[in-house]
Every structure is written in structure tokens, then in C-alpha cells.
Amino acid sequence: MSNNKIVKALKEKTQNLEAEMSFFDHIEILRWHLIRSSIAIVVITIFVFVYYDWIFDTIIMGPKKPTFWTYRMLCKLGEVLHRPGFCIDKIPGKIINTEMAGQFTLEINSALIIGITLGFxxxxxxxxxxxKPALHEKERKAASGFVFYASLLFILGVLFGYFIIAPESISFLANLSVSKEIENTFTVDSYLSSVATLTLATGVVFELPILIYILSNLGILTAAFMRAGRRYAIVIILIIAAVITPTPDMLTMTIVSIPLFVLYEIGIVVAGVVEKRKQKRAEEELA
Structure with missing residues (x-):
């Protein structure tokens, strides 16, 4: 009996060691994936450093200039609609640096933000x-376009945030004045933080269909549930639009809300496709 207990204990110990080895092997593999990703981000960041003068003047400071693409398009739209108020020809407010190492920190932070965004x-x-190796063959096929669609949605969100939300918000806040006695002067850190937050936050929000796809596969969300909750989703989307945009004007909130409504409707279609795939899979297993 004692020998059997010893053998059993040894077997259990061996299984535990194998499980631990397997766990640490997976951690080691993940570590190398993250190392390669970090190297890619560092390479992109170095590239940004090399061309930083052009990137800073053209991309980072773009939404502060009246010649920015968005403002020019609004002027053209105002001409077509005979609404001269659409045209933004002045972005007041002076951007200053208040710290000794402020500009050096700005260069590092902005280059790193761009590196992470492009390396995403x-x-x-x-x-x-x-x-991928942990998934079954059918799961791999079902999620085969994950990287492409997630990247595409993120890039579309970043572009929408940069060309629509950021300039609209900067224009509103720069022109906002409660008294002639107060002059708008912004720190460069505040400006960079606003542009980066608005741009990246929109990129993350645009991942909504991917989130719905994952939740649908887990059985948490269904197309019917999303259709029934559409009225609540509208309220939530308006709240999200209000949070993303620091401006209280209805025009900016409407511009932000429309793509979110579209993404929600796309999510309903995605949830429906997932349900059909599940049903088809269940029928094949029963056949």
C-alpha cells in the first residue's frame, strides 16, 4: 500500500512539473512575441525621430493651423451650403513650453506615441x-481575418479622430473665451495630450465590431438582444460621444455619434453571422 502511495505521489508530482513547464514555456513564447513587437515599435520610433521636424510641423501641429485639411474642407462645405460660419480661418491661442526639459520630453513622448500607433x-x-496554435481548426478559420479587420478598424478610428474630432475640438477650445481679460495660452504638453487622447481613444472605440464578435462567440451577445437594446445603445453612444469630445456643441457630438451608430449596426450584422455559423456547426455535428 505504501509503495502504491509513493508511486501515485510521484506521478502527481510529475504531472504538476509538466504543467508548470508547459506554463513557463508559454510565458517564454509570449515574451518573445512581445520582444519582437517592442523592437518593431522602437524601429518605428527611431524613424519618427529621424524625420521629427517634418512630422511635428505637419502632423502634430497640423490641427492648430487654419490651413489644415479639415478646415479647408469645412470652408468648401460652407461655400456649397452658403454657410460662411463653417469656415475656420483662425485658430487663436499661443502654445508655450513651461519646463526646462519640456521640449525634449515632448519629442520623446510624441515619437513613442506615433511608434505605438503605427506598430499596433x-x-x-x-x-x-x-x-493561434491553441485554437481548433474551425476556430482558426472563423478568426482568420481578426488581425486585418482589427487593424483596419483601428486605423480608420485614428484617422477619424485625427481629421475630424481633434481639429473640431481644438478649434472650439481655442476660440472659446468667457472674457476678453483672459488670453488663451496652452502648454505644449496639454496640446499633445489632447490630440493624442482624442485620436487614440477614437481608434479604440472603432474596435466595437471586434468586441461584439468576441462576445457573440462567447454567447454573451446576440443580434436579437442588440436590436432590442438599440434605444439604450443610442443613449450610451451619445454619452461616449460626449466623453470623447471635450466640446459641448451639438455639431461635433453629431459628427462623432454617426460613425458609432454605423459601427453598432455593423455589430448587429456581425452577431447575426456568428449565430448562423454556430447554428450551421451544430447541424453538422448532429448530422
């Missing part, structure tokens, strides 16, 4: 390579 699709691809 590659980071997704590395994470997909890590997760």
Missing part, C-alpha cells in the same frame, strides 16, 4: 501568432 497592427499580429 504588428503587435496584434504577434499576439495572434501566440494565440
Amino acid at each position: 497592427p504588428y503587435l496584434l499580429w504577434e499576439l495572434w501568432r501566440f494565440i
